Structure formats: structure tokens, C-alpha cells
Amino acid sequence: MDDHRRLTFLTRYYHNLQGMRFAPLWIAGLFLLFAWMPHYAKYDHLGWGAFCFALAGLLAIQGLWFAMATWYYRRRFGWLKPDPYRFAKRKPGGQLWWVIMLSMTVWAIYCRVNHTAAFFPYFLAFLLTQPLYNGENPPIRRINYGVGAGLIAVSALLNWLTRSGGVIFFATLCVIMLALGVADHLLLLRLLPPQRENADA
Amino acid sequence: MPEKQPAFPEVDRVVHEPARLAILTVLSACDRADFTFLQSATGLSKGNLSVQLTRLDHAGLINVDRVLHRRTTRTSVALTRLGKEQLNEYWITMKKIQGQGAIRSTKFPAPVRA
Numbered sequence: 001m002d003d004h005r006r007l008t009f010l011t012r013y014y015h016n017l018q019g020m021r022f023a024p025l026w027i028a029g030l031f032l033l034f035a036w037m038p039h040y041a042k043y044d045h046l047g048w049g050a051f052c053f054a055l056a057g058l059l060a061i062q063g064l065w066f067a068m069a070t071w072y073y074r075r076r077f078g079w080l081k082p083d084p085y086r087f088a089k090r091k092p093g094g095q096l097w098w099v100i101m102l103s104m105t106v107w108a109i110y111c112r113v114n115h116t117a118a119f120f121p122y123f124l125a126f127l128l129t130q131p132l133y134n135g136e137n138p139p140i141r142r143i144n145y146g147v148g149a150g151l152i153a154v155s156a157l158l159n160w161l162t163r164s165g166g167v168i169f170f171a172t173l174c175v176i177m178l179a180l181g182v183a184d185h186l187l188l189l190r191l192l193p194p195q196r197e198n199a200d201a
Numbered sequence: 202m203p204e205k206q207p208a209f210p211e212v213d214r215v216v217h218e219p220a221r222l223a224i225l226t227v228l229s230a231c232d233r234a235d236f237t238f239l240q241s242a243t244g245l246s247k248g249n250l251s252v253q254l255t256r257l258d259h260a261g262l263i264n265v266d267r268v269l270h271r272r273t274t275r276t277s278v279a280l281t282r283l284g285k286e287q288l289n290e291y292w293i294t295m296k297k298i299q300g301q302g303a304i305r306s307t308k309f310p311a312p313v314r315a
Contacts, residue, residue: 003223007226007227007230007243008226010227011230012231014238077237077238077241078234078236078241079234080231080233080234081232082231083231192241193243193244195244195246
């Protein structure tokens with residue numbers, strides 16, 4: 001990636017690349033899943049009250065972590081205010097994005113008529129892996145999100161085939177989103193150059 | 202008699218310098234950025250970045266805003282309208298030079314080594 005593209009991408013996607021801000025959310029998701037599994041399997045180790053209490057506590061930890069991570073990124077790498085007009089100027093995704101979006105809409109209507117929610121895991125995977133369809137992202141980020149989207153979709157399919165009640169899908173979703181957050185953070189570190197002293201003053 | 206070559210267009214020296222161009226590129230992609238972000242993105246040292254910002258500020262290309270916050274000064278920088286125009290003009294000039302370079306290379310191709 002040349003310097004002009006690197007600087008433009010880094011500035012435009014600085015907030016998106018702060019992947020560690022949501023890490024506890026996905027870890028909390030995994031924790032709750034494993035804590036809840038005995039209940040799901042009728043062992044009833046953890047009741048609904050404890051589950052809700054744990055959920056509230058973990059969400060509070062997530063909020064605290066989010067504030068701390070935002071402070072860390074601001075102190076370590078700096079702060080910027082994004083271009084307010086950029087969202088309006090943004091072009092819609094490519095052909096693939098439109099094909100998937102329209103297919104999802106048709107499928108969602110079909111599911112609504114038949115009173116099922118089979119489309120939902122795939123729609124969630126589509127929503128959470130939007131950088132895949134954005135041509136401004138470097139290939140490595142698109143590959144990461146593409147692999148992530150594929151794995152989440154496969155887990156949703158496996159979930160449906162094995163009738164596991166959402167466990168496989170939810171665990172995969174949390175692991176993948178956590179890994180993508182770490183990958184984004186590493187990409188941010190890679191995009192920042194070492195300090196140089198030789199520029200002409 | 203050799204064919205007269207068209208002169209290369211003039212390039213704005215304030216914008217053309219790599220460190221200043223990097224600062225302007227960052228600022229053109231956002232509304233406002235602080236000193237730390239500019240330092241992280243460009244890799245310049247504090248002193249060097251400060252000098253480049255002063256130059257750009259004197260040229261009227263950026264707007265530097267200093268706010269006192271808990272006994273420290275927070276510096277944030279934004280591109281002015283003139284800065285946006287100069288940067289756009291710079292890229293148009295560079296494209297023109299690139300085009301002229303392409304014409305020259307087809308008229309006078311590099312000698313092929315035997």
C-alpha cells in the first residue's frame with residue numbers, strides 16, 4: 001500500500017480499526033454461553049436470575065472496557081473527528097453487496113410469511129462483516145472478513161443441520177468477531193510508521 | 202533542431218514537501234485531527250511536526266486550535282478552504298506532469314541495451 005493510500009485509509013477508518021474496544025462483549029458472550037449450556041441441557045446449574053445478573057455484570061464490564069480502550073487509543077495514537085459529509089458521499093457496496101442484500105430481503109419476507117427466523121443468523125453474519133464488501137479496505141482486511149463471514153455462515157448451517165439450538169452458531173460468532181477485532185487492531189499497528197527524523201524542515 | 206518541449210507546470214513547494222504533503226493528506230480525509238494522531242500517522246517527531254504545522258499555518262493552509270485542558274494544551278488541526286483548494290490543485294498538477302512524462306517517454310523511448 002503506498003503512502004497516500006495508507007494515510008487516507010488510516011484516517012478514514014481509524015475508529016473502525018480500534019478492534020479491541022468490543023473484545024469483552026464477545027468474551028462475555030462465550031462465557032455466558034458456556035455458563036448457560038448446563039441449563040440448556042436441563043441440568044439447571046444456572047437459573048435465569050443468575051443468568052440475567054451475570055449478563056448485567058458483563059455488560060457493565062464491557063462499558064468500562066470500552067471507555068478505557070477509547071482512552072487508550074486516544075492517548076496512544078491520538079484523536080480525530082471524522083469527515084461529517086463522508087457518510088453521505090459514500091457509494092453503496094459493489095454488485096455482490098446488492099445481490100446479497102436483495103436475496104436476504106426476499107428470504108426475510110419468505111421467513112416472515114412462514115413464521116420462521118432461519119434467515120436471521122445469515123443476516124447477522126452479513127451485517128457484522130460489512131468491510132468485506134468495501135473496496136477501500138486493503139485486501140488483507142477483506143480476506144479476514146470474508147473468511148469470518150464464511151465461517152459464521154457455515155456454523156449457522158451446521159446449527160440448523162444438528163438442531164443444536166444456536167450454540168454452535170453463537171460460539172462461532174463470538175470467536176470470529178473477537179479474532180476480527182484483534183486482526184483490526186494489528187492492522188492499525190501495522191499501518192502506523194516508525195517515527196522518522198529525516199523529513200525536511 | 203530539436204523539438205521544443207512543453208515546460209513542466211509549477212508545483213506548490215509548500216505542499217510538495219513529503220512531510221507537509223503527508224499532514225495535508227491526513228487532514229483532507231477527516232474534519233479535524235489532534236497533534237498525537239498526526240504524529241502517529243506521519244511518523245514525524247514532535248519538533249519536526251511542530252515546524253511543519255507552523256509553516257502550513259503561516260501559508261494559511263491549516264487552522265491550528267489550541268485548547269487548555271487540565272494543565273496541558275490540546276492542539277487540534279483542520280484543513281482550511283484554501284488548503285483544500287491548494288491540495289486539489291497540487292494533485293491536478295501532478296497528474297498533468299504524469300501525463301507529460303508519459304508523452305515524453307513515448308516520443309523519446311529509453312535506449313534499449315543490446
